Amino acid sequence: MLKVNAQKCVGCGICMENCPVDAITLHNGKAWIDEHQCIGCENCLRVCPRGAVERREKDERQEIRMRLLYLRQRVNSLASRLDALEQIGKDEDNDNL
Numbered sequence: 001m002l003k004v005n006a007q008k009c010v011g012c013g014i015c016m017e018n019c020p021v022d023a024i025t026l027h028n029g030k031a032w033i034d035e036h037q038c039i040g041c042e043n044c045l046r047v048c049p050r051g052a053v054e055r056r057e058k059d060e061r062q063e064i065r066m067r068l069l070y071l072r073q074r075v076n077s078l079a080s081r082l083d084a085l086e087q088i089g090k091d092e093d094n095d096n097l
């Protein structure tokens, strides 16, 4: 899990812009991560120019849960794309009849 070090955060919002699930909000000019929404992708950790996003003490079960949530989201996204491609294929077949 990740947390924001309020001493380092300058409230630039870059982490928010790069969070795929809108898990970060600003409170009194400091970023805050909603652990219930966070999927653990670590985008915020990579993009923060101040190094203000830090890992909490390691909790392996929590890490695994976050990874699974992230993978589930990726699978759902890919399934949606496949559905869309399948529909395009059907439409083209119908056009060729």
Ligand code: SF4
Pocket (backbone or CB within 6 Å): 004, 008, 009, 010, 011, 012, 013, 014, 015, 016, 030, 031, 047, 048, 049, 050, 051, 052, 053
């Ligand atoms: S990118 Fe870093 S400094 Fe900017 S708001 Fe997020 S945590 Fe704070």
Ligand code: SF4
Pocket (backbone or CB within 6 Å): 002, 015, 018, 019, 020, 021, 022, 023, 024, 033, 034, 037, 038, 039, 040, 041, 042, 043, 044, 045
């Ligand atoms: S780890 Fe990913 S999902 Fe979690 S707050 Fe950072 S950018 Fe958002």
